[in-house]
Amino acid sequence: MVDDRWVWLLDSLEEYFVASSHSLVDGHLLQTSSIASRWVNLVPIKVNVFSWKLVLNRFPTRFTLSKRGLDIPSLCCPICNIEVESVNHLFFPCLLAVALLEKTMG
Numbered sequence: 001m002v003d004d005r006w007v008w009l010l011d012s013l014e015e016y017f018v019a020s021s022h023s024l025v026d027g028h029l030l031q032t033s034s035i036a037s038r039w040v041n042l043v044p045i046k047v048n049v050f051s052w053k054l055v056l057n058r059f060p061t062r063f064t065l066s067k068r069g070l071d072i073p074s075l076c077c078p079i080c081n082i083e084v085e086s087v088n089h090l091f092f093p094c095l096l097a098v099a100l101l102e103k104t105m106g
Contacts, residue, residue, distance in 0.1 A: 054087060061085045 008016040053059055062085040066072045077085040080096045090097050 054091065057087050059087050059090075061087055061090060 006016075007014045008020065011017055011020045057064065062072050062075045062077075064086070066075060075084045077083055077089055077094055077097075079090075079100070080094055083089050083094070
């Protein structure tokens with residue numbers, strides 16, 4: 001009879017461990033990124049996704065949509081109508097967006 005079994009070659013015990021897959025992803029597949037592949041379990045998943053999109057600049061702002069080939073008539077921020085609507089502008093220097101966030105957050 002032939003010994004037929006699954007073997008995880010990334011571990012010396014040849015058994016699968018989540019930690020070894022995290023090491024593979026973080027150490028080899030994400031070399032160009034300083035972002036870990038794991039979520040923070042203490043917060044809701046939507047907060048993790050929001051943070052991930054923020055760090056990777058993946059929000060559908062007017063600037064990112066235009067970079068993806070969409071025809072955007074104006075790249076200006078619709079809140080302040082002064083600067084280009086980008087992730088950096090919306091979450092950091094846009095004074096009107098900051099004031100709106102402060103008002104809604106209390």
